[in-house]
Amino acid sequence: MRHGFARRFVAGESLEQTIPIAAALCAAGRRVILNQLGENVASAGEARGARDSYIRALHALDAAALDANISIKPTQLGLDQDRELCISLTGEIAATAKSLGRGIEIDMEGSAYTEETIAIYESVQRRHGNAGMAMQSYLRRSLQDLKRLAPVRPKIRLVKGAYRESPAIAFQKKKDVDANFRLLLDALLQLSASGGALAAIGTHDPVLIAHAQERIRQLGLTGERYEFQMIYGIRRDLQEQLVSAGHPLRIYLPFGTAWVPYFMRRLSERPANLWFVLRSLVAER
Numbered sequence: 001m002r003h004g005f006a007r008r009f010v011a012g013e014s015l016e017q018t019i020p021i022a023a024a025l026c027a028a029g030r031r032v033i034l035n036q037l038g039e040n041v042a043s044a045g046e047a048r049g050a051r052d053s054y055i056r057a058l059h060a061l062d063a064a065a066l067d068a069n070i071s072i073k074p075t076q077l078g079l080d081q082d083r084e085l086c087i088s089l090t091g092e093i094a095a096t097a098k099s100l101g102r103g104i105e106i107d108m109e110g111s112a113y114t115e116e117t118i119a120i121y122e123s124v125q126r127r128h129g130n131a132g133m134a135m136q137s138y139l140r141r142s143l144q145d146l147k148r149l150a151p152v153r154p155k156i157r158l159v160k161g162a163y164r165e166s167p168a169i170a171f172q173k174k175k176d177v178d179a180n181f182r183l184l185l186d187a188l189l190q191l192s193a194s195g196g197a198l199a200a201i202g203t204h205d206p207v208l209i210a211h212a213q214e215r216i217r218q219l220g221l222t223g224e225r226y227e228f229q230m231i232y233g234i235r236r237d238l239q240e241q242l243v244s245a246g247h248p249l250r251i252y253l254p255f256g257t258a259w260v261p262y263f264m265r266r267l268s269e270r271p272a273n274l275w276f277v278l279r280s281l282v283a284e285r
Contacts, residue, residue, distance in 0.1 A: 037256035047078030136161030137181035
């Protein structure tokens with residue numbers, strides 16, 4: 001972590017190491033979304049500990065007066081142990097964020113958790129109104145999920161998806177994933193233009209970024225209705241281009257001690273993730 005590969009993509013192992021990096025990103029014209037690494041906790045006690053950590057992070061971001069929010073994982077908040085506990089803890093985090101004038105976002109994990117995550121998101125968004133959720137374009141169900149969520153005026157972070165999934169539920173070819181991303185993006189931006197959603201465009205793909213920019217121009221969207229989101233350390237050249245062009249950009253900033261399993265799990269689940277990271281490094285040279 002101190003000298004190696006992970007430091008490029010993970011802000012640090014502690015919140016104290018991470019806040020200065022978040023502050024530097026904000027000073028450079030970025031927004032931030034902070035994520036404490038970790039998932040699939042083994043007990044309710046660990047889930048409550050994760051809740052406490054996220055609430056501390058919210059207060060730290062507020063004390064530093066940063067344009068930042070947090071992203072959480074349902075399995076980090078006890079979804080494997082107790083669905084109602086997960087809803088309760090997520091609601092506590094959302095309530096704290098709302099009291100500070102901030103929002104939260106919910107990461108989307110593997111397909112085994114998709115339905116539960118959407119149900120949790122609907123519950124929390126209806127009650128607090130300050131939550132967002134990731135949606136994966138490689139899942140065949142996602143367009144119907146977007147339509148389902150329209151009544152809660154969602155913030156949707158549209159991403160391609162990083163897990164290995166069955167062909168029965170997920171597109172396998174890049175061209176099909178990209179085509180569904182464009183379909184979902186067009187629908188999301190149209191919903192955003194009508195005031196029915198907030199769009200977060202989570203991609204490092206220059207072709208899809210160009211598509212999004214053109215749709216944003218055609219719809220006349222202002223920066224209050226959309227933002228781009230990119231991962232810390234990935235395609236910093238594209239990040240700079242977006243900011244220079246006047247687009248709002250939020251950086252997904254991971255931190256925590258669980259960075260080794262984070263990397264190993266991502267690479268083992270989908271080997272294409274490794275090539276994605278390596279291509280990003282080469283593209284910036």
